[in-house]
Every structure is written in C-alpha cells, then in structure tokens.
Amino acid sequence: GVSIKNAELFRDVHEHSVRDALTGCFNRRHAFEIIDVELRRSRRSRLPLTIIMFDLDHFKEINDRFGHQCGDAVLVAVGERMRAVLRGSDVRCRYGGEEFVILLPDTPLPGALRVADTLRRDIESHPLAWQTEIITVTASFGVATIVAEDIDVAGLIGRADAALYRAKQEGRNCVRVSEEHAVA
Numbered sequence: 001g002v003s004i005k006n007a008e009l010f011r012d013v014h015e016h017s018v019r020d021a022l023t024g025c026f027n028r029r030h031a032f033e034i035i036d037v038e039l040r041r042s043r044r045s046r047l048p049l050t051i052i053m054f055d056l057d058h059f060k061e062i063n064d065r066f067g068h069q070c071g072d073a074v075l076v077a078v079g080e081r082m083r084a085v086l087r088g089s090d091v092r093c094r095y096g097g098e099e100f101v102i103l104l105p106d107t108p109l110p111g112a113l114r115v116a117d118t119l120r121r122d123i124e125s126h127p128l129a130w131q132t133e134i135i136t137v138t139a140s141f142g143v144a145t146i147v148a149e150d151i152d153v154a155g156l157i158g159r160a161d162a163a164l165y166r167a168k169q170e171g172r173n174c175v176r177v178s179e180e181h182a183v184a
Helices: 002-018 028-045 057-066 068-085 109-124 153-169
Strands: 049-057 089-093 099-105 126-128 134-137 137-145 176-177
Touching: 002 028, 002 049, 002 099, 002 109, 002 176, 028 049, 028 089, 028 099, 028 153, 049 057, 049 109, 057 068, 057 134, 068 089, 068 134, 089 126, 099 109, 109 137, 109 176
Parallel strands: 137 176
Antiparallel strands: 049 099, 049 137, 089 099, 126 134
C-alpha cells in the first residue's frame, strides 16, 4: 500500500514539475528537452519536423480591462482548444505568458499550416463568457520546419518566432511561414 502511494505521489510531483497548471501544456524547460530529442530523431530518420509558435493577440488588453483572473480563464480555454484540435503525439508547450509552441513530429509544412490555421480559427470561434461579457480571442501564428542547418532547438524556434512576429506586423489573427519556406 505504501509503495503504491509513493509511486502515485512521485508521478504527481513529476507531472506538476513538467506541466503548466493553467493550460495543461508542458512547461518551456521540459518542452525544450522533448524538442531536442525530436530534432535529433528527425535528422536521423529524415522525417519532417515542424514547429508552430503562436501568441494571443492583445492579451495585455484583456488583463488590463477584465483582470488577471479573466486572463487566466483565457489561458485555460486556449489549453482546452489545443487539446481538442491537436493530435496526442503533438507536443504542446506554454513558452511564456501568452505565447505557446507546438511541435508537430512527422508533419511536413503543408500539414503544419493546416493545423495552425485550424487552431487559429478554433480559438477565434470559441469566445469566452466572462461575467457579463463575451470575449473573442484571436491568435497570431508562425510556422517553421526543420532545415539542414538546424543543429539545436534555438534555430528552429527562432525562425518560427520571426514568422510569428511577421504575422503580428501584418495584422494579427493570421498564420505566417518562416522566410526559408515562404516560396514553398
């Protein structure tokens, strides 16, 4: 009985150490470890590996207008939308405050673009009821896929981040692909 309880306690402690409590996504540190493993696997197997980075549009305004509890409710809702849309094999990560990274193993760029746009539309089409308000949330997405020069996680994430930045500059609530693949 004590051994089973200890094993359950260990599992719970481990789970809390690698997951974000609000969204259910992996935390950044743990996600980077997984991405590094998948990056090496992709290079060995020559299978595609794509990453999506997205950021909730005007999130600060939601916090400022409705309070941080509302902001937390938005993050919970986004976590639920990701669980509903993504495959079990996709790695969901809360990268920062309202910024997320999704790793799509064995997924070429066209498939990743479909996933990003599906999630974008899904987030927008599920407004959050908060007190007497209905809050529509939108997100901007950047997508990048592994290239031969990728030897670590930083390059892949950097390209997805640059594409995300372009999405924000070009009006938000859209998906942009990294420059290396913009012609593709």
